[in-house]
Amino acid sequence: MILPRYHIADSAIKGAGKGLFLDETVAAGRIITAPDGIDRTFRHAEISTSPELKAQFHASARWFEDRYTLSPDWPDECYINHSFAPNGLWHLGFVFALADLPPGTEITVDYRHLLPPGESEDFADSLTGEIITGLSWSDSLASSTRALAELLDTTNADRDV
Template sequence: MIVPRYRIALSRIPQAGQGLYLDEPVARGAVIIAPDKVHTVWPESRLRACAADSIEVESSVRWFEDWFSLTPEWSDECYVNHSYAPTALWHLGFIFALDDLPAGTEVTMDYRYVIGDGERMPFADSVTGREIVGLPWRQVLADGARRLLDLSA
């Protein structure tokens, strides 16, 4: 569920396709996206039994530990693009504004938080050229919790 008003338009990130843009300002720390309609959660071992280009793999994000939520209906939340300088923080399925975001801001996040430990995205970051490799779960949990705590201060 995307909380603020938004629109989908061509991303400003090179080679990213479409992006999700805010149509209203969002305050630092506010929830931009909250999980809803999570009807399928699989362990990573089951997910990795699928082909890399399968709908299951393509529509999955790590939710917690080695469990992934699958959203094959491709909601607009799928238009949140990767950035190493993100505007938002993913934490336990929620996406929070990392700063006061004016209307017109593209919502981006660091994909390393939502892919498996050591998993490599099939593309590099188009701005920096850096590879995108999933972080260990404990690091994702600790980093996200620390950053979320900083947002509440």
């Protein structure tokens, strides 16, 4: 589920197709998307060995450990594009605003958190040309947890002033 008002439009990221854009300001630390309507997760091995599931893998995201969600109906959350310098933090299926984001901002996350460990996207990062390769679960969880803690510490400190 996407919490702020938004719209889907042509992405500003070269080669990305469509993107998800905010229609309202979202404060740093606020949740942009939250898991919704997920009735099942699949182990990567289960997806890899099932022709039916493997055909839907393009619409998958790692949610936790070796568990992936499949969204073949392509919900609007799937229009969030990749960046190595994202404005959204992917953490356990939630996307948090990494800064105050004004209306018109295209939401991006680092896809390395969504991919299986060591697997690469079939496209490179549009700005750097670097390959986008999935992080291990422990690296993903550790780095997103640290980033979320720092974000919340900063936003809480700003509110206390």
